[in-house]
Amino acid sequence: MSSLRNAVQRRNHRERAQPAGREKLGLLEKHSDYSLRARDFAEKKKRLKILRQKAANRNPDEFAFGMMSTKTVKGEKIGDRGNKALSQEAVKLMKTQDAGYLRTMLQATKKERERLESEIQLLENEEDGAINALKGGGQGKHTVFVDDVEAQREFDAEEFFDTDAKGLSMSFNRPKHHVDHAVEATSEIVPRPRSKKAIQAEQEAEKEGKRQAKRRLKGQEGRLGYLEKIKAQERDLEAAERELEVQRAKMNNSVGGVNKNGVKFRIRERKR
Numbered sequence: 001m002s003s004l005r006n007a008v009q010r011r012n013h014r015e016r017a018q019p020a021g022r023e024k025l026g027l028l029e030k031h032s033d034y035s036l037r038a039r040d041f042a043e044k045k046k047r048l049k050i051l052r053q054k055a056a057n058r059n060p061d062e063f064a065f066g067m068m069s070t071k072t073v074k075g076e077k078i079g080d081r082g083n084k085a086l087s088q089e090a091v092k093l094m095k096t097q098d099a100g101y102l103r104t105m106l107q108a109t110k111k112e113r114e115r116l117e118s119e120i121q122l123l124e125n126e127e128d129g130a131i132n133a134l135k136g137g138g139q140g141k142h143t144v145f146v147d148d149v150e151a152q153r154e155f156d157a158e159e160f161f162d163t164d165a166k167g168l169s170m171s172f173n174r175p176k177h178h179v180d181h182a183v184e185a186t187s188e189i190v191p192r193p194r195s196k197k198a199i200q201a202e203q204e205a206e207k208e209g210k211r212q213a214k215r216r217l218k219g220q221e222g223r224l225g226y227l228e229k230i231k232a233q234e235r236d237l238e239a240a241e242r243e244l245e246v247q248r249a250k251m252n253n254s255v256g257g258v259n260k261n262g263v264k265f266r267i268r269e270r271k272r
Contacts, residue, residue, distance in 0.1 A: 088251070095248050102244060106237040113234060116227045123220060 018028035029037075069080040086094075144160065146152050158164060162176045 092248070092251060095244060095251070099241065099244050099248065102237055102241045106234065106241060109230060109234045109237060113227065113230045116223060116230060120220070120223055120227065123216075123223075 015030055016028065018025070022028075066079075071078055144155070144157075146155055158167075161167065164175070167175050
């Protein structure tokens with residue numbers, strides 16, 4: 001009978017999945033997961049019981065020489081590593097050297113920041129100038145001197161420069177009226193068609209210009225990121241230098257306040 005029972009196809013056992021409304025809580029805990037969690041909980045409970053028994057049976061008069069060189073701060077045991085304490089003068093000298101190192105690094109960081117800012121500003125000015133040149137505009141001014149106030153009132157810029165209002169907004173290559181008339185007179189000439197090589201060369205030049213612009217943009221972004229990093233480093237060095245100056249002033253009793261013994265010490269102004 002057992003062989004016949006095994007020959008019949010039975011339904012496979014599948015564990016229940018997490019309901020759709022509780023999918024945000026993660027996978028549904030299976031029996032194997034519960035067993036591991038229960039075993040871990042029982043082990044911790046057993047260890048806590050042993051510790052309570054040891055604490056209850058502790059000898060209050062117990063002493064060890066290691067207690068002389070260790071102490072407990074907020075549950076953490078701190079022991080003496082055998083390091084010899086430095087003298088006050090040695091600590092002051094070390095802090096003076098640290099202050100000199102911080103000042104040197106701060107000066108180098110400031111120079112690097114100024115160099116980056118000037119470089120970024122120069123590149124931005126070059127890009128703005130190139131854009132204005134392509135658009136036909138510029139930052140320069142063209143000043144025309146006249147004889148008197150009456151001539152200034154009657155001055156016509158379009159007539160003087162022989163151009164129109166659009167040409168006045170351009171700093172160079174202004175279109176002239178007489179040139180336009182000459183072009184209109186010769187506009188009946190049919191231009192020669194460009195060759196495939198010329199068109200291909202123009203397309204390649206346009207693609208190369210786009211690639212160069214993309215590389216410049218990427219380089220500019222990298223410089224800006226590096227500048228922010230240098231600025232953050234400069235702020236950290238300044239904060240460290242201020243903190244070190246406060247520590248040195250406290251060691252020299254040259255700042256105002258109250259020490260740990262409740263004694264007030266005077267404020268000494270820094271020499272200029």
